[in-house]
Amino acid sequence: MSVITENSAVTLHFTIKLKDGSVADSTHNIGKPAKFSMGDGSLSPNFEQCLVGLQAGESKAIELEAKDAFGMPNPDFIQYMDKSRFSGQELEIGTIMAFSGPDGSEIPGIISEISGESVKVDFNHPLAGQAVIFDVEILTVE
Known part of the structure; x- marks a missing residue:
């Protein structure tokens, strides 16, 4: 075996x-x-x-x-994006969305905060x- x-x-x-x-x-x-x-x-x-x-x-x-x-969570994996990037999409905290990575691959990001025109996206693994x-x-x- x-x-x-x-x-x-x-x-x-x-x-x-x-x-x-x-x-x-x-x-x-x-x-x-x-x-x-x-x-x-x-x-x-x-x-x-x-x-x-x-x-x-x-x-x-x-x-x-x-x-x-x-x-461990890496603070470099947290990004702030302009809300206009998400036009037409329903934004809710905790939503996991696919984003394009630098090499064209899809990277999951979690919407962790919405403040005015700024959206905080966490690209750390959920676990x-x-x-x-x-x-x-x-x-x-x-």
């Missing part, structure tokens, strides 16, 4: 829970497992290290502190600054 190494391609189901037990995200919700290659940047290096040595069919609960999961528990179920290892 294959064991996860630093070069493995892995298919797994995961559930991300906050410390209070609430579920933040889960592949079970969409009914489709996640696939990734170790070292491709889709997971933090700390999280990948917790997967090394697991085999297909194994499950594990991995607790990560905020800095090891989605990192930045939070300790999480990853429940993983390894399906295949290649």
Whole structure:
């Protein structure tokens, strides 16, 4: 049976829970497992290290502190934009919107404040600054 190494391609189901037990995200919700290659940047290096040595069919609960999961909030990721950029769009605090990044890719931003003609957008990961528990179920290892 294959064991996860630093070069493995892995298919797994995961559930991300906050410390209070609430579920933040889960592949079970969409009914489709996640696939990734170790070292491709889709997971933090700390999280990948917790997967090394697991085999297909194994499950594990991995607790990560905020800095090891989605990192700490970065003040540089908060931007103020002119409200006119959002013409015709309903603006509400807490709304997640897609913005174009410098390389043309889409970046999610959360509307965190609306003040006059200024809109504060937070581009930090929604789970930045939070300790999480990853429940993983390894399906295949290649």
